[in-house]
Amino acid sequence: MTLLERAAVRADRGAAGIDRQGAGTDRGARADHHAVAANEVHPEVVLGGRYRLGAQLGGGSEAYVNEARDLLSGKSVAVKIFRSTDSMDNAPFRRELEIHGRLRHRNIVRVLDSGDTPSAGGVGSQKSRSFVVMELVGGKDLRGFLQDNPASPEQTAAWMTDIARALAHVHRRGIVHNDIKPGNILVDFASDPRGLGIAKLADFGIALNGRHAAPNSSSGTPHYLSPEEVCGGTSTTASDIYSLGLVALECLTGTKAFPGPPLESMVARTLGEPRIPGTVRRRWSMVLHAMTDPDPAGRPSASQAVGMLRRLSW
Template sequence: MTPPVITAGPEEVLKPTADGPAWEDSYPAGRRYRLGPLLGYGSEGAVRKALDTHTGRTVAVKIFRTDAVHSGERFHREVSIHRRLNHWAIVPMTDYGRMPAAAGATEQAFMVMEYVEGRNLRHLLQKGPADPAMTAAWMASILHALSHVHRKGIVHNDIKPANILIPSLANERRGAVAKLTDFGIATSRRHAPLASLSGTAHYMSPEEVHGAQATEASDIYALGLVALECLTGVKPFPGTPVETMVARALNKPRIPYTLGRRWIVLLQAMTDLRPAERPTARQALRMLHRINR
C-alpha cells in the first residue's frame, strides 16, 4: 500500500473528506483490516475507514506517520492511555499493531477504533450556531467522558470541535449524542507532554499560554469555549494562533446575555481565568442539568 500523503496540521485532524474508492484489495494493517477511503488526517497520521475481515464490521484505522517528531513514542503513549479508557462517550480502541513494510521502508504503526457513523462537531458548526438543547446534550456526553478520563488521572489536552464526533442517531444505540476521540497528545502521571506547548491554539487555556502544564481544569476551559462556539456559531477568540493566545491570556471570552442566565453562569465558570475556580467535569455536569429544567 502507498501510505497516504499527510500535509495538514493539528487543526485538520478528522477533517471530513469525500468517500473514496471501495475497499482496497490489500490487507496491510495486521493482515486483518482491509483499508478503505480516507476519513481524515493530521499532524500524527491519517485515519481510514476499514473492514475488519475477522468480524465483518467497519472500523477506523489510524495510521501513524513515520516522519513525525517522536513518532514511535506518540504511538506507544496513545495506545497506553487509550487502552485504559472504557466509556460510552469515548470512541474505543479495539486493536493496534504495525504494518509490514516494503524492503528499505519503515514499518507504520496503526491503531484500530470503533467506526462512528456521523460527522465531527467542527463540520456541523460550519453551518452556523447549534440549537441550545442540542448543545446541552452534546456537552453532557463530553462532560461524562471527561469525568471518566480525569478519574483515571488523564488530561485529554486537545478538546476542540474536530475531536468531538456526533453519531447519526439511527446508528447509536447506547445513548451517546457525542463521543470524544483522539488522545494523541493526552498526558497522565506516567506520560509528560512531548512538547513545551501542545494543543490547538484556539482552545488552549490561559495557563497553558503562560507556559504551565495542562490539567483537568484546562480540559474544562477548552470545552467551555467549544460550548460557546456551538451557541454563537463563532470562535470566542478568532484570529491567528498568536492573536488568539494573547487575547485569551488577558481576557475572558465575551458571553452574550441573550444566552440566558444559566448558560452564562456555566460558561463563565468553565472559562474562568483561574484554573482553581473552574468546576470539575462532574460539577459542570450538574450545572448543565439545571439549564434544561
C-alpha cells in the same frame, strides 16, 4: 459564594458591557486540519491480516485515519495510522495505545486493536508504521457540524454533558486530555437516530498522565488553550474544562470565542474572559463563565460540570 453564584456576578458584569453589534464573524476561522496526502498506504492493503483499508477520513501532523473493513467481523472500523516510521520515536502511538486503549466509556471512542503496517522491501519502499483500530462513529465531528450552522441549546447541552462525563471518567484516572476542541468531539447520530446524537471524545495523542508528560512539540490547539497554558503553565484537568467551555460557547454562537491568527487568539486569552453575546441565555452564560474562569481553581470539576450542564436541559 458557590461557583455558579460567582459566575453569575461575572455574567451580569459581562452582559452590561456587550457590544450591541454582537459577536461578529470569525473571519479567520478555518478547519483545524493538515492536508492529507493521497495513497499514504498502498491501496488494497489488509493490515494485520484483518483490516482492509478504504477511503481516508482525515488526518493531521502525526497520523491519518482511514475507514476499513474488519474481515473477521464484517464491520466497518476506523484505522489511525501514525506517520512516524521510527520505532524508537513513536511516542504518539504509544501514548494513544497506553492511555486511550485502556479507556472504556460510552462517551469515549473505543480502541479495538493495534499493530503495524507491512514493510515492503526495495529502494524507496514504505517503512512499517504503527496503527490503532477504533470504532467507526456513525456521524461527524463538531468541527464539520459547526461549519454549517450553530448547534441548538438543546444539542449543546446534550453533547457537552456527554463530553463532561467522558472527562470525569478520564480525570478520575489521572488523565488530562490536553486537546479538547470541536475536531476531537464526534457526534454519533447512527446510535441515536431519534435523539440528539451521542457525543464521543476522541484523539488522546497528546494526553497526559503520570507516565506521559507533555509532548515537546505540541500542547493543545491554540484557539482552545486555557490562559494558564498560554502563559506556559502545565495543562491540568481544569484546563480541559476551560477548553470545553470555549467549545460550548462556539456551539451556541457558531464562532470561536477567541478568533483570529493563533498568536493573536492566545494573547487575547490573557487579557480577559471570552465575550458571551446577549443572545445567550443567562443560565447558559452563568455555566460558561464558571467553566472559563481565568483562575483554574474557580472552575468546576468535570463531575460538577456534568451537573451544571444537565440542569440546562430541564
